[in-house]
Amino acid sequence: MTVMTETVARPYEQPATVRSQVTVPLRFPDGFAATAEVMTFHGLADGKEHLLLGLGQWEQTLLDQGPENSAPLVRLHSECLTGDVFGSERCDCGPQLREAVEQIAAVGGFLLYLRQEGRGIGLYAKLDAYALQDTGLDTYEANVALGRGEDERDYGAAAQMLGALGAGRVRLLTNNPDKVGQLASLGVEVTEQVPTGVHLSDANLRYLEAKKHHTSHTIELPGERLPAERPTAADLPAAGAAVPTHDELLARVDALIPRLRERAGETEELRRLPKETVAELKAAGVFQMLAPAAVGGYGMGLESYVQMVRSLARGCVSTAWTVGHLVEHVWMLARWPQQAQDEVFAAGPAPLAAATGAPPGAAEKVPGGYSITGRWSFASGVMHSDWALLAVHHGGVRMQCLVPMADLELLDVWHTAGLRGTGSNDLRAENLFVPAHRALEWSLLAAADNPGSRIHPDPGIHVPMATFLNMVAPAAALGAAEHALEEFRELMMVRKVKQTVEKRQADSPLAQARYTQAYGQVATARLHWDEAVRLVAASFDRQPVAFTDAERARYRLSLGLSGQASAEAVRLILTGSGGSVHRLTHPLQRIQRDVNVLLNHASLTMDPILDQAGRGLLDLGFTIPAEQF
Structure with a gap:
């Protein structure tokens, strides 16, 4: 529909x-x-x-x-x-x-x-x-x-x-x-x-x-x-042989929203995506949207990717978060050298991999590769992955290691107030051997000129990695706020508020004002989000792709302000929706908890954003490496 x-x-x-x-x-x-x-x-x-x-x-x-x-x-x-x-x-x-x-x-x-x-x-x-x-x-x-x-x-x-x-x-x-x-x-x-x-x-x-x-x-x-x-x-094939357009793929995603809403409670209870959801996402071709054409992917760009995350969040925020990162990690795998790509893409255009660098593990050089040890947290999508991308330090150099999930210990620790359905559990390894072709310096992997850019002509592979990494949380927050506004509107049309004379909440001038405020906050969030996407997408036309400090400050500030406005909309909605919405069966309480957790992600934590964005806008120079902001 x-x-x-x-x-x-x-x-x-x-x-x-x-x-x-x-x-x-x-x-x-x-x-x-x-x-x-x-x-x-x-x-x-x-x-x-x-x-x-x-x-x-x-x-x-x-x-x-x-x-x-x-x-x-x-x-x-x-x-x-x-x-x-x-x-x-x-x-x-x-x-x-x-x-x-x-x-x-x-x-x-x-x-x-x-x-x-x-x-x-x-x-x-x-x-x-x-x-x-x-x-x-x-x-x-x-x-x-x-x-x-x-x-x-x-x-x-x-x-x-x-x-x-x-x-x-x-x-x-x-x-x-x-x-x-x-x-x-x-x-x-x-x-x-x-x-x-x-x-x-x-x-x-x-x-x-x-x-x-x-x-x-x-x-x-x-x-x-x-x-x-x-x-x-x-048992479905991966959405047929034809490459969909931007609109066609997003139509497939929109078609999933009603069932994502139906399964949102189950997703939270399972603390992972239900198998039916994963199967439908695969059937729609979502996971291969950023994979390059040479491996059977769609080679789509940033606008399609972030709109997909936003749309999924209108159904289930945990699903949007998980899928956003799994899709992003397929794109990361396409940046590796040929030998590693031959291995991970052998089974198809959308190998699923979790990625985490919090905290980085330790790597020791051994004959033929590296021995790594560590415990990594926040491995979103790990419950559905065959591979893991793990950050390690070796001699002061940050690296990323590509490891089969079968070689790692999975620790079931994801018991949280929000984003429960992401299953972002911990991974552990001790003296695990990683062959040299599956270990790569982070600076090389993250650069516009990465090994995969020498293999694939797809424009997205030639983009610095940091430009994608900050986009998931704001897109998920915006989609969640849009869903909350929709639920609030429906509730107002039927809800009778105690100690008032109106037959339904929508007839109250005060309630109308509250809805208008929430609507305005969602509109504000959308405008900031659109501005950030526009700034990032515009940089792709340059060769090489790069930001000035002022541009980086503007897009990171816009993403942060979008997240703030989304959260404020949800707060206004929950405050005016009555006690019944705090039952665990009601979607609004889940949206509120999910958005609260999103606000604590580094891409939406406002104190460092305001600090560094102010320096960038005033041309004072960042106090941290630009690619980390």
Whole structure:
């Protein structure tokens, strides 16, 4: 579905008008007949030729609708050429269409025939998805493997059509909770969800199972297979062979947000990402977005990367943090010499590796390489990694060692107030041998002119490492604040505040002011974040890529101020949301704890940022090496 921002009018608020109305007698292959008033429209937001069929005593139901009376029965039916016209049994669309016309005609209401073939991906792509389903993927996994969203449908035009007829209250004939949720968010009151029948065939059993288990459709299936017998997302290919565009990849990420929210509590309880989440991220191709094209990656840039982190944080901050670092570490691995790259990229374009330098271990030169000893903390993503990138000191020189996870001891110590789902545990090694080709001086690895830059022409590999390392925490904080604002808005629309006269919090002028303040803080955070991304991205056009002290000060200050504004928005929201949001089942309390932990990360700790940024802006020179700021 399309995610709307607060600054864009909702489709329901953009009026559509009836363009034409014509009477059409209907007859189905089984002999059932009905008469429909078929209407077309001007002004539909998506520009498509959707139809509305008025069935039965639809005019009377509009006259009768009201708080005390029944609302018209409505079906949002997405076009399905194969099912509606050819009678395909791979889906249940044809039988649902026939059933809906009969049910609606009996009581009066509307069937909206929406031009959204294949859940919005189009006819040809739907048939391509069928071919992938024949290899074992379910209907949603196949869409993702094609580089599309699981469900790209947006019901804004449907809300406009209903609005044009004055149908502000409806009984919705559907098994799909997303239709209910979207209509409600667009201003249409759904007084009842009326389930359709279960139209089961030998050919559509897996299709219906996927609907029930993946997107919570209200379907009761006889003799269901056990979950272990169903193919899972772990069996997916890595999002197909085509390289997605920036918008296409972000659409895949946006499609994951609802399920990340559903699993946020589980993620926190597990103290790692659920396997389903990791599988879906791999299927979407997220982990390979910064990997160079030569190893099968997408070779994307900073803007795509940080927007991905921000979007994931709107679903689950722990997921955004973990994935942001794992994606970044793939990019770090592509900076190594050829021999190391041959080893880590042998299994595919997205080797997962944790990286930590807190505190650095000790390295001793031995024949053929180094012997390292140390205990490293904050290894974000370690629970999903095959490799670890570990900082060590050797003779006063900082180095990074690339080590298989199987060679390290994992210490389960990540018990924290926030970011619990990142599983950022400790690693330990004692006198561990690391061959010379898997040890590299940090200064060489971090430079624009690094070994990988001699191998790969991808622009991102030619960027100093420090420019990426400060971006994850501010992006995650901003996405979290945007999610919090969304939750606050929904809460205000229904919450009754004690010791007030208003029926809902949104009607209170003081609450309106609080929401406006929070909205303003999120807008401030977004503007600072955009400025930082712009400054960093602009430096990539130079050869060699480099910052002046003033530019480095400006972008680090903007990131810090963005994090501060995000945290202030969350604080305002929590203070005005009542005691119930502090239950562990409520997303707002989790967002608050996650953001509080983010603020303690070095990239958002304001005291050193203000100190060094002031020196840079005043041209006094940094008191620490510039690449460490």
